Amino acid sequence: xxxxxxSNDDGIYGIGLNTLIKAIRPLGEVIVVxxxxxxxxxxxxxxxxxPFRVQRMPIELGVKDLIYVYVANGTPSDCVKFGIHxxxxxxxxxLVIGGINNGPNLGEDTIYSGTVAVARQGAMxxxxxxxxxxxxxxxxxxxxxxxxxxxxxxxxxxxxxPARVFLxxxxxxxxxxxxxxxxxxxxxxxxxxxxxxxxxxxGNPYYWLAGDVPKGIxxxxxxxxxxxxxxxxxxxxxxxxxxxxxxPELNSWKF
Ligand code: MN
Numbered sequence: 001x002x003x004x005x006x007s008n009d010d011g012i013y014g015i016g017l018n019t020l021i022k023a024i025r026p027l028g029e030v031i032v033v034x035x036x037x038x039x040x041x042x043x044x045x046x047x048x049x050x051p052f053r054v055q056r057m058p059i060e061l062g063v064k065d066l067i068y069v070y071v072a073n074g075t076p077s078d079c080v081k082f083g084i085h086x087x088x089x090x091x092x093x094x095l096v097i098g099g100i101n102n103g104p105n106l107g108e109d110t111i112y113s114g115t116v117a118v119a120r121q122g123a124m125x126x127x128x129x130x131x132x133x134x135x136x137x138x139x140x141x142x143x144x145x146x147x148x149x150x151x152x153x154x155x156x157x158x159x160x161x162p163a164r165v166f167l168x169x170x171x172x173x174x175x176x177x178x179x180x181x182x183x184x185x186x187x188x189x190x191x192x193x194x195x196x197x198x199x200x201x202x203g204n205p206y207y208w209l210a211g212d213v214p215k216g217i218x219x220x221x222x223x224x225x226x227x228x229x230x231x232x233x234x235x236x237x238x239x240x241x242x243x244x245x246x247x248p249e250l251n252s253w254k255f
Pocket of ligand 1: 008009039040041101102103115
């Protein structure tokens with residue numbers, strides 16, 4: 001039987017969590033360690049300067065169907081580390097899944113994303129892993145994403161992944177029966193430049209750093225194009241972000 005660790009960055013109340021747990025449970029033993037509140041855009045941050053605290057609590061998956069999960073005051077990466085090194089200490093973990101995130105994780109979003117960090121942390125600890133996100137918040141999107149998660153989990157459990165490689169999956173709304181899955185590379189996100197500001201009730205100025213919904217350049221073969229054409233996007237990512245193509249030129253600088 002497979003042993004699967006689930007975490008997320010939307011936290012224990014994240015809308016995609018229950019749906020994912022229910023979809024993945026038929027594949028084996030599911031262990032859930034999630035943040036106690038939303039940590040979207042936490043990226044790969046870890047808790048260094050305060051205690052990490054965890055509680056076990058039940059969540060209801062259906063009538064008389066409870067699962068006990070670990071709820072922590074840390075980040076998504078912390079949760080994966082704790083799940084593997086403490087909860088599942090000395091046990092083999094076959095798969096780590098991050099999600100289902102409420103919102104896209106395309107292109108450079110993967111740098112900010114806590115959902116992607118879950119999968120990246122899995123890969124860092126030598127466990128095959130993937131992150132899954134819906135690009136639009138709707139009940140059918142989450143149900144569809146859960147089915148896709150099941151399908152991808154089965155494939156990853158069977159085929160494994162190369163060392164230090166993990167997958168980033170995005171599911172579009174209105175997936176139709178003719179649509180399927182596209183293997184993609186990361187596209188380019190375009191983030192807004194506007195930083196709206198105001199004056200708070202105490203008379204101090206404040207700024208809002210994440211106002212606009214990011215746009216994307218739908219270059220061929222990218223995750224952004226796949227989602228725009230209603231395909232599920234699956235991008236393989238790696239821990240090594242060395243720019244190998246620039247190595248020879250950098251060497252020619254003769255430091
Ligand atoms: Mn999130």
